[in-house]
Amino acid sequence: MAEVRDPFWGIVESFGVDRMFVLPEWIQEKVDSVEEQTVPEGIPGKMAALEKELAGCMNCPLGSTRKNIVFGEGNPEAGILVVGEGPGATEDETGRPFVGRSGQLLDKIFASVDLNRKKLFIANIVKCRPPNNRTPSPAESETCGVFLQRQIEIMKPGVIIALGASAARTLLNTRTGIGLLRGEFHRYMDIPVLVTYHPAALLRSAALKRPVWEDMKKLKLYMKEAGLPRDSEENSD
Ligand code: URA
Numbered sequence: 092m093a094e095v096r097d098p099f100w101g102i103v104e105s106f107g108v109d110r111m112f113v114l115p116e117w118i119q120e121k122v123d124s125v126e127e128q129t130v131p132e133g134i135p136g137k138m139a140a141l142e143k144e145l146a147g148c149m150n151c152p153l154g155s156t157r158k159n160i161v162f163g164e165g166n167p168e169a170g171i172l173v174v175g176e177g178p179g180a181t182e183d184e185t186g187r188p189f190v191g192r193s194g195q196l197l198d199k200i201f202a203s204v205d206l207n208r209k210k211l212f213i214a215n216i217v218k219c220r221p222p223n224n225r226t227p228s229p230a231e232s233e234t235c236g237v238f239l240q241r242q243i244e245i246m247k248p249g250v251i252i253a254l255g256a257s258a259a260r261t262l263l264n265t266r267t268g269i270g271l272l273r274g275e276f277h278r279y280m281d282i283p284v285l286v287t288y289h290p291a292a293l294l295r296s297a298a299l300k301r302p303v304w305e306d307m308k309k310l311k312l313y314m315k316e317a318g319l320p321r322d323s324e325e326n327s328d
Contacts, residue, residue: 137245138167141238145218151234153219153227159186163214163242169320170209173197173250174239175226175289176257183220186211193290197254200290200303204311210320214242216261232261243282249319251282252310255289274306276313285310 131140142162148154161178164187181191190198201207217235227235243251253259256269262279263272264284272286280310287306288299313319320326 157219
């Protein structure tokens, strides 16, 4: 943190005083006010500040049943944002997105197009687990969607990959079925959104593997054209 020079100390020093006893509460007040004034720099700094802001969120009923908020993780500078529906049981336990069975399959799907978690950022429409893994309600998606929108504004991704009907319909504000949406690029604001099936659906139906593979081929072509993932220190291995 940069040193913050308070004009007050200049005056105190001009009286030849080099030390003072101060109350701990007063120090804490100073630290808090300096932290408030410090504008986070760069995409990772801004994302970290947003995550901090979200801590303890009770903006919707999901706040009272969750164990952990799942903010999202990965490389926010790489320009590729993956959006799922909401945390499941393992994600709620760990505070990390897509770490259960769906997540393991998702990692394999992305590995097939040379992507990994250092080359993308994974988040969800809602950051807290809906009880019994139910679909988030429109009100919950809308309330929490404000945070997703802010993540998008910070990241300015070159592409968003929407996993499943719930993520796609919320992002694209449509009731169209996933069968019609998938495999195509749509738009969120000005950002291309590729819709594909949720990995949980693939775990239930092997027949969906082929279309997802087709979608990944489209993604690969698009990434090449758009120069994605963007170079960043994180993914330079
Ligand atoms: N399913 C989701 O949609 N998101 C997760 O983080 C995990 C499972």
